[in-house]
Amino acid sequence: MVVHWSVAHIKLGLQEKLFMGNLDSRRDWGYAKEYVEAMWLMLQQPEPDDYVIATNETHTIRECLEVAFGRVGLDWQKYVEIDPRYYRPAEVELLIGDASKAKRKMGWEPKTKFKDLIELMVDADLADLRR
Numbered sequence: 001m002v003v004h005w006s007v008a009h010i011k012l013g014l015q016e017k018l019f020m021g022n023l024d025s026r027r028d029w030g031y032a033k034e035y036v037e038a039m040w041l042m043l044q045q046p047e048p049d050d051y052v053i054a055t056n057e058t059h060t061i062r063e064c065l066e067v068a069f070g071r072v073g074l075d076w077q078k079y080v081e082i083d084p085r086y087y088r089p090a091e092v093e094l095l096i097g098d099a100s101k102a103k104r105k106m107g108w109e110p111k112t113k114f115k116d117l118i119e120l121m122v123d124a125d126l127a128d129l130r131r
Helices: 002-009 034-042 061-071 098-104 113-129
Strands: 019-022 080-082
Touching: 002 061, 019 034, 034 098, 061 113, 080 098
Parallel strands: 019 080
Antiparallel strands: none
């Protein structure tokens, strides 16, 4: 996902546009740090098992753009252009996971909400670029 990276570059004048495909695709966005915690919990279980690690909610690419550009005070519609080259031939419109088993068996559930996650990524990229 390059949205957060591109937003930071656009904000600092290092990039002019972000070219995207389908903005209506829905994804289950989760925080990698929390997913690693879930993996660690899996390894602590007495018996191996399969788990789905997810947030149990979806958001569109458009929502991601709104949050990311909003974080830096920019209107995403001025910087994002749709490019048919970025449409996937076999687009999966909806990707959502059900982590109820992970919660039930390991007590794991996501803590970081979508908006906070996107803002955290934008902030990290801005900090890196400013160094």
